[in-house]
Amino acid sequence: MQWKEAEVGKVYMGNDLWLYIGMGFGLVSIAAALGYYRWVFRQDEGSEKAKHIASLIKDGASTYLAMLYRTLIIVALVLGVAIAIIFSGDPGRPYHGIYTAIAFGFGALCSALAGYLGMSIAVKANVRTATACGRSIGDGFNVAYKAGAVLGLTMVGIAVFGMCLLFLIFHDAEIVLGFSFGASSLALLAKAGGGIFTKTADIAADLTGKVELGIPEDDPRNPAVIADNVGDNVGDVAGMGADIFDSYVAAAVASMLLGASFAATIGIQYIVLPLILCTLGIVSALIGLRFVKVGPGGKPGKALNSATVMSCVIFAVLATILFAVVNGLAGEVVFNWGALIATISGLGIGVIIGFTTDYFTNDDKKPVRHVAEISASGTGLTIITGLSYGFVSMVPAIIGIVAATLVSYFSAQAFGLPGIYGVGIAAVGMLSLTGVVVSNDAYGPIVDNAKGIAEMSGMSHEVVETADVLDSAGNTAKAITKGFSISAAALTVLAMFSAYTQAIQKYSGGVPFVLDLQNPLVLSGVLLGCLVPPLFSALVMLAVTRNAFTMIGEIRRQFKSRPGIMAGTELPDYNACVGIASSGALKSLVFPALLAVVLPLAVGFIMGPSALGGFLGGSIFVGVVFALFMSNAGGLWDNAKKYIEAGNCGGPGSDAHKAAVVGDTVGDPFKDTAGPSINTLITVMSLVSSLFAPLIAQYHLFG
């Protein structure tokens, strides 16, 4: 649905005004992020030794990102040219392909930029946070959190600015879809690559350092210690940043597409409503972030959670005021109240899902303690119990997703909007907190690095302990973020799935598009779709084990050939491990990432739109289940190990600890490589399908 096709009148001008406002707030958000950036940059870097270690981490991260972005440029160019050629075949829209390709490239660039800026500040903030921890916990928290906010605010700012700009120029939601596809393609590579990198280094460092030699965490004698710290940045900052950026954009674009599909009946203002809500999200994040502080003796975890809750309340209030004011001034219902209910239901349920996820991964709660206690009876029981709680942990999230889907669908429908538009808007509501959620998430790896730098540079144990308190809060925030982002991705892809069905219906001459499970093509599609998340998970986890095996060999070689390393008289060759992790990750991610693009196209062009619909359904449902299960089980094993290390169930060195270490090693690639990457996988497959829907509707072998 093109904007200009609609009968718009004054509403057209009004909607353009919203886009200018969106761009304005996008720039304000970026400016605020730059302000935080400068503030963090002005903080004391500390001792020369701390600066040297931080520079090693920074150099390692830069090396990896340079390699990653070189790969991404090639991928973006190939895909961009392909899009330009493929979508230029429609005589009615001769420049559609070029515009979509431009939007694709712009999306990829914005996603890369957000990830790069986030990581650029993270590698500067880590040493400053460590130094600030020497002054007080509040100072340490402030530096890390403001640095995290740089990523959060930059991301939402760039996303809203980019989407508003493209829609303002082209007035076509399908072109903005190209922007989303560009962001998601890059996100998949960044997330999967970062996930493989970080767990390769983490597992190799632990297995050789901790298990074989009894070297503590973050000990500078371990050749993989810098790669491990680099991994925190490339996996949890650049990777996670790109991942949430992609979900955020995809949620808005899916709703815009649905709004465009129904614009003739509900009005074109619903195309821009997702962008308006994203703008309100920026405003609530800007306000909410001002209140995040940790005083002397304060609790950083509480501060992180209060930021989320406060932004949530501010957003709900602002959205309600917006609907009331706009409808009041217009003297008619411009924005349907059903859309507001859907938005707030998505927002509320997103927060609830985030916090219920915490139940399964928090060491104050029964599941983690049960796994820790039962670990004393052997590794087998650790694995079985952790797997079981991982499966159970899906229950509240799935019920939450179901509740959000039903409430948003029927509330929208009750007020005269298409129900599926309500689902899309619920996803936007859920992701409206992205600015704050990403700030919380990016805070985690920064304090993790700060702790490592404090250890490695020989800062006092008080500084290390302060950084450790901040790190624990970061781990909890990370678990909440994962539950939140997976649930948001689930709602997003449901909306994107509907956008796909609408597109197929539109380009098939308006013939109703129904997916019937008795149709063998649909059923085959479902089965093939179900196959993708486990296959993708296996490929990226095998990449982790393969690369970790290589790195373990390198670490052993260094210890054997250079005895001074263990004696503390000689520094290891950190770059060798960074190189193995970087090249291994990049080589390993290409095939799994290609699956996300090639498989939906193959199913669509060969087996037809119905089979592709089934394929998307299968991959979405299994993908959500896998992502939730893997993230939560991995987090649970990790915290069970930490609970034992805190002096419970026998403490370090006990049988329970040995079993828990195995559980944690199994869970590491679950929670940090495969689990979160599945989010992006299903988003990319949904976007590819929606983008190519016009062609698949016309050209397919069967169906």
Add this chain to the structure above:
Amino acid sequence: MRHLYLSLMPEALIASMLSPEEFGNYYAVGAERTTQGQAVFFEIDPEFRHPEIPVEEALARCMPHADGGPKRTVYASVYRVLERLPLSVLGTLYLVTKDGRTLGVERASGSGDDGTELHLYHELAPVRPLVVSRLGPEHFFSLLTRGPDTLLRLPAVSFVELRLGELAVDPKHGSVGDLPYDNIDHLRSCLEQVRSKEVALKVVDRLHPGSFSYRTLKNGLFVGNSRDGVAAYPLPPAPTLKENYYSWWKSANM
């Protein structure tokens, strides 16, 4: 400079050109990471000589390598060393972690007996059983070396007392907490038997592994023989270790 070291795990007298810290690191992790493990050793008065131990010959062989590198170890004896050393030749005790961090501990007066009813001892040399007892460290030492009623009298012994936490008070229901011991149910049962029966001690594990976790040390290390009595080497309190010996403390808590 040549040193003499008495290793307790395993029992051996070693001549070396390495300083205690270098020797500890080498003894724990090896030159090419081919050996690894905890080490506990004393620095011995270099003037010590004994007719049954070829100390002089070991020192004579303890010469730099052709490339100028120091000779790391020359074993003078690998058994019955402890019984032949008077307490007066024992210098600083060194506790080395699995990853080669070395902490020096000095001799101190006092038995360290806090009067608790139950004790857990890990004998290090000459044999290595894990034992529970109602006797405090000094009485336990006396029983092993001078007990009038026992057939198994040792000429010399070295042991550590390990923490029992709540098990020292309530063996049946006390929380394990951070005690990393294997087969806790058996340990509980042994503690109950010692408490309720006439026997003063009971062997928990006759083939106990040589290593133990430093963080489980209660009173430090005891060493003595039937001639000279017992000497105590108490571990500094945890806050002191954390404050002054953070690297060692961190490795010891692995």
